[in-house]
Amino acid sequence: MNKGLLIVVSGASGTGKGTVCKKLLDDMPKISYSVSATTREPRPGEKDGREYYFLSRERFEERISKNEFLEYAEVYGNYYGTPLNEIEMRLNCGEDILLEIDTQGALNVKKRCPESVLIFLLPPSLEELRKRIEGRGTETPESLERRFNAAKEEISIGKKYDYVVVNDTVEFAVEKIKSILTAEKCRTDRNSSCLFSD
């Protein structure tokens, strides 16, 4: 049996990453979402092992030192990480796994797991990106400008990904990601066993 695909989706702020990943998972129930570990406090309604694995800082750092994360990052004083053991086991069983993580985490995954498939979501244009960030209505002009510039910078990191998908409409973007997954499963290096080499 072929190994599952480790699919990593990132996108700058305002590219609609969350909506696209949700529709992808709805459409393809066989893809499973990886549950991350974190040291932040559970919010009301969150359940350990469903939204996150909630770990103490001490336990998290112990797991870092044992190299038990595929990638991890510290954001505003809390750790977030992708547990390695569970992912490896599920990939070996042929399960496809989706990670929705930031660019730094994604590039670390690629280093550790070169056969992972990195997909970067793009807004249709810079004007559209600005509109989407503005559309949230929660920003001051300064913070809007800061977020916009940060998003532009983040987009240039997309060059290091395997694929870029323009999120013009959620439906088109999800169809393109599905095609990428179908194509990746046809790649010769993932199918050496079916070439009847006997």
Next chain:
Amino acid sequence: MNKGLLIVVSGASGTGKGTVCKKLLDDMPKISYSVSATTREPRPGEKDGREYYFLSRERFEERISKNEFLEYAEVYGNYYGTPLNEIEMRLNCGEDILLEIDTQGALNVKKRCPESVLIFLLPPSLEELRKRIEGRGTETPESLERRFNAAKEEISIGKKYDYVVVNDTVEFAVEKIKSILTAEKCRTDRNSSCLFSD
């Protein structure tokens, strides 16, 4: 504008290559089929520039010496080749082009044009391959065995292709090829211009 895709499809005898390519072109009228050049005589009904460009041996060898073929081969005393100039012009205009050629030609195309997309068609199984070759009903047991062994050997060359597609049904195989083309158009190295590097 992005360059078009140079799509190369091969498959061992009995894999249904012709049927798959025909349906792909029917479904995607924007993909154009490359007209090959040959030194063999036109058959009744064949038109120069439609089925083939019919060239004299002298003219063909002159074009070989000028490096004007993307690939060429001599088969049973006749030359067959893919003219380079027309293909380059059309790719630069963003047109996708399909070449249905043998494995030797395909690997030569890849050498000359590394961004080409090589797709190898596989029969669902070796038993199925044997059945399909037998099904033609035109073979003696010896020639059948010879064709079967040649096909098995050809299949092992598929490892050098970018993708392998199992032709279980023509519809599934064509859908997979369409996904491959969609995915290839999303590859980052084909989209450097859309990453807003300004």
